[in-house]
Amino acid sequence: MILIDNPYVSDFLINTIKSNNLKIVATSEAKSLIPDPSLNWIDESEAINILKNKKNVSIYSNSENSINWVDENLGFTNLPNQIQLFKNKVKFRELIQELFPNYFFKSVKFNELKNIDIHQFQFPLIIKPAIGFFSIGVYKVESPTDWNIVLTKLYTEITELKNVYPKQVIDVSDFIIEEYIEGDEYAIDCYFNNKGEPVILNILHHVFSSGKDVSDRVYTTSKEIILKHKDNIQHFLNLLGKKADLTNFPIHIEIRINNQHKIYPIEVNPLRFGGWCTTADLTWYAYKFNSYEYFLNNKKPDWNHIFETQNNKLYSLIALNNNSGIKDSEIESFNFEKLWKDFENPLNLREFDFRKYDMFGMLFTETSYGNEAELTEILTSDLKKYINLKEHSNAL
The missing domain is CATH 3.30.470.20 (ATP-grasp fold, B domain)
Known part of the structure; x- marks a missing residue:
C-alpha cells in the first residue's frame, strides 16, 4: 500500500505504482500530485479496513507529510508509536541509550536556547530540532564563542522555513543538543x-x-x-x-x-x-x-x-x-x-x-x-x- 503526500513524487515511483498495480490511498494530496485515474486508487476508509483485517500489510510513503494521516487513522496499529520513536530524536536517543551509554544528548525548549548555560557542555556539539527534516535547523557549534552566532543563524532559518513543512515533519518547539560524532x-x-x-x-x-x-x-x-x-x-x-x-x-x-x-x-x-x-x-x-x-x-x-x-x-x-x-x-x-x-x-x-x-x-x-x-x-x-x-x- 502506498501513501503519497507533498512536496514531491517522482515519475519513477509513479511508474512503479502503475506497473505493479499497487494500492494507492486516495487522499486529496495524493490525487492532486498524481492526477491519473488509471491507478489502483482505494478510498481512505478501505485502506483503514485493510489494515484492520489483514496482517503483515506493507506501507510505503514518499513523504513524512503523511505521518499526520497515519496518526489520525492508524492508531489501532503500532505505526504511530514506531514512527514517533524515530521521528522524535530525543525518544530515539532514549531508545538506544543502552547501546550507547556514554553518548551525551540533552533536550531543550526552543525558547530556552538563548538562556542555557553553555559551559556545562563539551564542544564541538550539534544542535537541531528534535523533530526535523533535510538538515533544516542543524548546526555544528565548534566552541562556546560560536554559540550566539549559531543561534542568530538558527532563528533566521527557522523563521523563514518553519511553515514550509507540517509540524509532524519539522517541529521547532523542542531541540536536541548532542555530542559531535567524529567519522x-x-x-x-x-x-x-x-x-x-x-x-x-x-x-x-x-x-x-x-x-x-x-x-x-x-x-x-x-x-x-x-x-x-x-x-x-x-x-x-x-x-x-x-x-x-x-x-x-x-x-x-x-x-x-x-x-x-x-x-x-x-x-x-x-x-x-x-x-x-x-x-x-x-x-x-x-x-x-x-x-x-x-x-x-x-x-x-x-x-x-x-x-x-x-x-x-x-x-x-x-x-x-x-x-x-x-x-x-x-x-x-x-x-x-x-x-x-x-x-x-x-x-x-x-x-x-x-x-x-x-x-x-x-x-x-x-x-x-x-x-x-x-x-x-x-x-x-x-x-x-x-x-x-x-x-x-x-x-x-
Whole structure:
C-alpha cells in the first residue's frame, strides 16, 4: 500500500505504482500530485479496513507529510508509536541509550536556547530540532564563542522555513543538543522484512565540504562503499530492529562510522527511503533494481550478482540547495543546461521551486573513478555560476 503526500513524487515511483498495480490511498494530496485515474486508487476508509483485517500489510510513503494521516487513522496499529520513536530524536536517543551509554544528548525548549548555560557542555556539539527534516535547523557549534552566532543563524532559518513543512515533519518547539560524532557519514535505505530481518537496499557516503558543513549537497554510492560497510551495518540494524520491534517497516537511516569502525546512528527517518524520492530512485540508476518493489515484495538484493553485471562507477545524488547567499527575490532563474554540461554522465535532473523550498533541484550522476573532481567541485560550489539574476540586481 502506498501513501503519497507533498512536496514531491517522482515519475519513477509513479511508474512503479502503475506497473505493479499497487494500492494507492486516495487522499486529496495524493490525487492532486498524481492526477491519473488509471491507478489502483482505494478510498481512505478501505485502506483503514485493510489494515484492520489483514496482517503483515506493507506501507510505503514518499513523504513524512503523511505521518499526520497515519496518526489520525492508524492508531489501532503500532505505526504511530514506531514512527514517533524515530521521528522524535530525543525518544530515539532514549531508545538506544543502552547501546550507547556514554553518548551525551540533552533536550531543550526552543525558547530556552538563548538562556542555557553553555559551559556545562563539551564542544564541538550539534544542535537541531528534535523533530526535523533535510538538515533544516542543524548546526555544528565548534566552541562556546560560536554559540550566539549559531543561534542568530538558527532563528533566521527557522523563521523563514518553519511553515514550509507540517509540524509532524519539522517541529521547532523542542531541540536536541548532542555530542559531535567524529567519522564518515553514511545514509542507508533499508527495510525490516516480515520476519524482522533488516534488508539493506543502498549505502551512500554523505560527503561534506569541511568540518563545519552539515548540508545535504552530495551523496555517493558504489560497489566499494557497499562491500566495505554492508556487514557492519547489517549487524547494527539487527540490534536496532529488535529494540523497536520492527517488521514490514522501511527506513532511511543516517549514521557515522569512526576510525574503530564503530557505528553511531544520527537519525532514523521512518516509513520511507530518502526524501523527495531520491536515494531509492538512485539505486535503480546505479544497480538496476527497484527498491520500492523489493520492499513491497519482501525481496533481498543479490549483491554478488549485481556487482558482477554492473559498471564499477560512482553514482551520486546532488542536492542543489541555495547556498549562494543571494536572496530568492533577486534570482531570475537557475541555468540547468550549464550545470548538465559540467558533468561526465548526468542521469536525471529535477527542477524545484527554489522560492518555496530554498533548493533549485536534484541531479543524479554517474562518475568514473579518476574523475571525482567533478563531485568535489559541486560539493564546494556556491552555485553562483549557474544563477541568473533579475535585472538591476548586483548580488553577484
